[in-house]
Amino acid sequence: xxxxVLLAISAHPDDIEFSCGGTMFKFAEQGYDIxxxxxxxxxxxxxxxxxxxxxxxxxxxxxxxxxxxxxxVKKVFFLNYRDCLLPNxxxxxVKLAKIIKKVKPAIVFTFxxxxxxxxxxxxxxxxxxxxxxxxxxxxxxARNRYLLPxxxxxxxxxxxxxxxxxxxxxxITKYIDKKISLIEKHNSQFSDHKLMSDWVKTHxxxxxxxxxxxxxxxIVDITVPFVLEGRK
Numbered sequence: 001x002x003x004x005v006l007l008a009i010s011a012h013p014d015d016i017e018f019s020c021g022g023t024m025f026k027f028a029e030q031g032y033d034i035x036x037x038x039x040x041x042x043x044x045x046x047x048x049x050x051x052x053x054x055x056x057x058x059x060x061x062x063x064x065x066x067x068x069x070x071x072x073v074k075k076v077f078f079l080n081y082r083d084c085l086l087p088n089x090x091x092x093x094v095k096l097a098k099i100i101k102k103v104k105p106a107i108v109f110t111f112x113x114x115x116x117x118x119x120x121x122x123x124x125x126x127x128x129x130x131x132x133x134x135x136x137x138x139x140x141x142a143r144n145r146y147l148l149p150x151x152x153x154x155x156x157x158x159x160x161x162x163x164x165x166x167x168x169x170x171x172i173t174k175y176i177d178k179k180i181s182l183i184e185k186h187n188s189q190f191s192d193h194k195l196m197s198d199w200v201k202t203h204x205x206x207x208x209x210x211x212x213x214x215x216x217x218x219i220v221d222i223t224v225p226f227v228l229e230g231r232k
Contacts, residue, residue, distance in 0.1 A: 003156070004032045007105035009096065009135045011086055011127035012042040013064035014186040018204060019161035020109055021071075021179035022172025023215050027107075028072050035103045036076040037096065038064055039131050044083040047189050059188050067185035075103075088130040096138035097148055104153045110135040112160035112218050123162050132160070139222065155222055163218035171211040176201065 006027055008016045016024065016036060028034060043056040051059070061078060068076045077099055079092070086092070100108070111132035118124050136158075141147045143154040159168075172179060180197050190196045205213040 003104070003106035004030070005035070005103060005105045006032050006107040006109065007035045007037065007100065007103055008109040009037040009039070009131060010110070011039050011125065011131040012045060012083065013038055013060045014042070014067075014183065014189055015111075015128070016109070017067055017179070017182040017186065018200075019111075020159070020170075020215050020217070021182040022175035022205070022213070023159075023170045023217075024071055024182075025175045025178050026170070026172070033103075034071065034073045035099075035105070036064075036068055036073050037079065037099060038076060039079045039092070040081045040083040040086050040127055041078075042083050045189065047191070056188075060186075063186045063188060067182045070182055070185060084125075084127060086127040086130040088134050092130070092134045093137050093141060094148065096135055097141040100138055100142040100155065101148065101150050101153050106156045107159055108135060108139060108155050108157070109159045109161060112163040114160070114218065115162065115164045117164050128162075143224075154224070157222060158218075158220040160218040160220065161215070163216060166207070166216035166218055168217045168219045169208040169210065169214045170217065171213075172205065172215050173212045176205060176213040179205075 008020070008024065010016045024034060041057040042060040043053055064076060079095055111128045113132035113136050115124060139155045139158070143152045145152045180200055183196065183200065184193060201213065205215065207214045207216040
């Protein structure tokens with residue numbers, strides 16, 4: 001029986017929706033169970049008015065849960081790290097590996113750890129870099145039978161979003177309005193919905209002439225030689 005579980009791991013609320021919201025809808029239609037990990041509270045990315053920190057955190061959690069509900073996400077794991085201070089350390093890697101072992105995804109979505117162009121201060125945000133590398137290492141830890149308690153689990157594929165060097169473009173033309181509906185749940189991030197919608201269509205969804213609207217990925221198959229399975 002095919003494993004139809006995917007885990008999308010992000011640094012902030014709204015990372016997944018902006019980066020691969022259309023593709024998430026496609027996988028949901030194919031019968032996949034979808035889980036989210038949101039590492040930080042996103043409290044320093046609050047765009048609308050000045051609010052106390054506790055209210056900013058509460059708002060961003062609420063917005064993320066609303067977007068997840070629209071998509072049909074099974075569960076959102078909030079790790080509650082401070083925004084802009086996400087450490088790529090053993091604590092984060094263990095938390096991610098335990099979640100991987102718990103939900104047993106076939107596919108893990110996250111930022112591309114190979115991105116090192118440093119041309120975009122948003123895409124190359126330190127939290128994005130930290131979560132991408134921690135997720136990569138957590139997939140290794142989850143399949144190793146000795147590093148953590150419990151049965152090991154082997155993820156089959158990475159779908160890295162926001163890559164510098166994509167090898168796959170997903171056609172989301174059918175899902176562009178649904179993607180925008182997901183993003184609209186993150187109300188604290190913008191005041192002009194039309195401006196946001198136009199920006200998503202013209203800047204975040206035009207990666208190939210093959211499709212009207214698309215999302216870009218670097219897909220990596222995780223293959224392990226049989227003789228090493230369970231040992232590395």
